[in-house]
Amino acid sequence: MSTKVQDLIFGGFPLLRYEPTEMRVRVRDGELLVADTVRAMLVWEPRRIVPSYAVPVADLRAGLTASSLPSIPAPDRILDPGTPFAAHSCPGEAVDLVVGRTRFAGAGFRPEDTELASYLVLDFRAFEEWYGEDDRLFAHPRDPYHRVDVRPSSRTVRIEADGVLLAESNHPVLVFETSLPTRYYVPLDDVVAELTPSERTSECAYKGRASYFSTAGYRDLAWTYPAPLDGATPLAGLVAFLDDKLDVFIDGEPRRALSAPAAGLFNDRFGLKHDA
Structure with missing residues (x-):
């Protein structure tokens, strides 16, 4: 009997998971070196989509004290990258890191787990630079x-909003990303809609820093990667649309209905709450 790989992956989401890495990981905040290790682990707390780095306490350049921040209960849903680090979904101890005179409140977490007993999970956003x-x-x-x-791709991609053409291209670049809908990037010359730069930006661990555009009646509807990371360089200068609620035609045929996002599939499967 066959098994869909995605089902196997989702089956482990309720668990505390870890994966060792031989990559050298360094953490800096300005002139401060917080950690330098070749014994890091990737750790996923239960229901977390993305991992955090855990480093051996022995490889920290910081003192540890009980957390000065109040605890935050983890929401009863999938924990996407926007969920605060402090919303822990497994038993453990939150701690502050102290480097010199600088205190990083609640930036560390010690899960109650024998395999991770000598490790501290770190809040990626608490520090300025990771390598x-x-x-x-x-x-x-x-x-x-x-x-x-x-x-x-040489397929023709046409994107409309309520029957109004936004973009059409016969040389798009398609992005296939695990558990996410296919995204269609097109040259700016193939965009018909008038795009106005917005103030919104975002970061992707795999593609880099994105800038956003709005168009009449639609805020932050499109984005671009001006300087994409290695592995995503073909996206430089191209534009993608948040097309989940738009009409997309591939070679003249309506795109197949989007499968539920990973978060929705997981929440439905385990009876957790999620936004519409």
Whole structure:
């Protein structure tokens, strides 16, 4: 009897999970070196989509004290990258890190787990700079089981909003990302809609920093990666649309209905709450 791989992956989401890595991981905040290790682990708390780095306490350049922040109960849903680090979903102890005169409140967590007893999980957003070997890391640690495939295509992609053409291209670039809908990136010259730069930006661990555009009646509807990371360089200068609620036609045919996002599938499967 066959099994869908996605089902196997989701089956482990309610568990505390970890994966060792041989990558050298360094954590800095300005001139302060917080950690430098070749014994890091990737750790996923229960229901977390993306991992955090855990480092051996012996490889920290910081003192540890009980957390000065109040605890935050983890929401009864999938914990996406927007969920605060302090919303822990397993038993453990939150701690502050002290480096010199600088205190990083609640930036560490010790899960109650024998395999992780000598490790401290770190809040990626609490520190200014993370490096994997000598490469700067963005947004969050990369998941070794998450793929982002960027592929040029000769298919014709047409994107409409309520019958109004936004963009049409016969040389798009398609992004196939684990557990996410396919995204269609098109050259700016193939965009018909008038785009106005917005103030919103976001970071992706795999693609880099995105800038957003709005158009008449739609705020932050499109985005671009001006300087994408290695592995996503073909996206430079191209534009993608948040097309989940738009009409997308591939070679003249309506795109198949989008499958539920990973978060929705997981929440439905385990009876957890999720937004519409």
